[in-house]
Amino acid sequence: MQHIKALATITLLTLATASLAQGAETVTPDNARANFARTITLAPDDVRAFPKPPSGFDAPRPGVAAGRVEEFSYASGVTGTQRQASVYLPPGYSAEQRYPVLYLLHGIAGNQHEWSGYVRANVVLDNLIADGKMQPMIVVMPNGRALADDRPPPGDRVFTAENAAGFAKFERDLLEFLVPAVDAKYPTRADARHRALAGLSMGGGQALNFGLAHLDTFASVGGFSSAPNTRPATELLPDAAAARRQLALLYLSCGNKDGLINVSQAVHRALKQQEIPHLWNVDEHGHDRESWAENLFHFAQRLFR
Ligand code: FER
Numbered sequence: 001m002q003h004i005k006a007l008a009t010i011t012l013l014t015l016a017t018a019s020l021a022q023g024a025e026t027v028t029p030d031n032a033r034a035n036f037a038r039t040i041t042l043a044p045d046d047v048r049a050f051p052k053p054p055s056g057f058d059a060p061r062p063g064v065a066a067g068r069v070e071e072f073s074y075a076s077g078v079t080g081t082q083r084q085a086s087v088y089l090p091p092g093y094s095a096e097q098r099y100p101v102l103y104l105l106h107g108i109a110g111n112q113h114e115w116s117g118y119v120r121a122n123v124v125l126d127n128l129i130a131d132g133k134m135q136p137m138i139v140v141m142p143n144g145r146a147l148a149d150d151r152p153p154p155g156d157r158v159f160t161a162e163n164a165a166g167f168a169k170f171e172r173d174l175l176e177f178l179v180p181a182v183d184a185k186y187p188t189r190a191d192a193r194h195r196a197l198a199g200l201s202m203g204g205g206q207a208l209n210f211g212l213a214h215l216d217t218f219a220s221v222g223g224f225s226s227a228p229n230t231r232p233a234t235e236l237l238p239d240a241a242a243a244r245r246q247l248a249l250l251y252l253s254c255g256n257k258d259g260l261i262n263v264s265q266a267v268h269r270a271l272k273q274q275e276i277p278h279l280w281n282v283d284e285h286g287h288d289r290e291s292w293a294e295n296l297f298h299f300a301q302r303l304f305r
Contacts, residue, residue: 065091105203198222205229233270255285
């Protein structure tokens with residue numbers, strides 16, 4: 001599934017208005033166009049935290065064992081439907097062992113196949129595991145649009161009230177239906193320390209909104225190129241002391257050519273001001289798969305340590 005990165009240029013016919021999660025910016029076609037075209041102002045600390053990954057980090061390598069990506073289905077009381085997720089099981093997976101779990105959320109035009117099909121997340125993870133750089137983990141890639149019809153909308157209906165609302169509704173679907181279903185089916189380590197939530201763009205906003213609001217479920221949170229559905233920092237982190245105590249890893253990244261970078265900058269600056277430890281990696285990319293693959297590479301290695 002190709003992430004629509006040329007969204008800014010598509011001809012947009014509808015002018016829908018939607019209030020997303022509380023406090024977040026409204027998603028409309030006009031806003032989206034303006035948001036992607038925003039002036040980028042970089043501060044001295046908007047720089048790389050990590051060097052670029054070695055070339056080939058996201059390409060299949062001869063002799064490297066591949067994990068398995070399988071389809072998982074669960075009943076959702078939010079949508080009233082059976083919903084699908086892709087699940088990555090690491091090479092050597094055995095039901096006799098217990099694994100930590102990373103939930104990876106897609107962008108506004110994607111679905112449960114975006115991380116594996118477009119970003120090649122499974123290949124990045126296979127290579128990291130082969131190199132002994134990452135804990136073996138189960139990776140759940142759900143469909144973050146919690147609607148009865150959760151198919152990616154056509155290009156002219158990506159920035160509509162309905163599509164945006166599905167991403168906000170996913171909070172309850174994730175917490176009340178998906179996580180319990182995953183813990184029931186797979187040999188997981190079912191506690192917050194062994195559970196992480198991360199996502200790209202719209203999914204990055206979801207990960208920050210839902211993860212930071214539920215640190216008793218997810219002790220590790222990652223937002224890559226987070227979109228304007230991200231709640232304002234004051235709402236994201238109402239209790240800095242609790243966040244400091246409960247967070248195992250908080251990771252933010254964005255490309256310095258991504259017009260949405262001000263969203264991540266605002267979160268980073270609020271975290272810094274509140275002295276909440278986090279990683280902030282600004283690379284040279286735009287709003288694109290290179291940034292997401294590279295930041296998954298950096299993030300996954302630091303999880304569950
Ligand atoms: C916006 C709301 C959401 C926006 C972008 C997004 C550009 C999401 C983008 C994505 O998931 O790729 O206002 O402006």
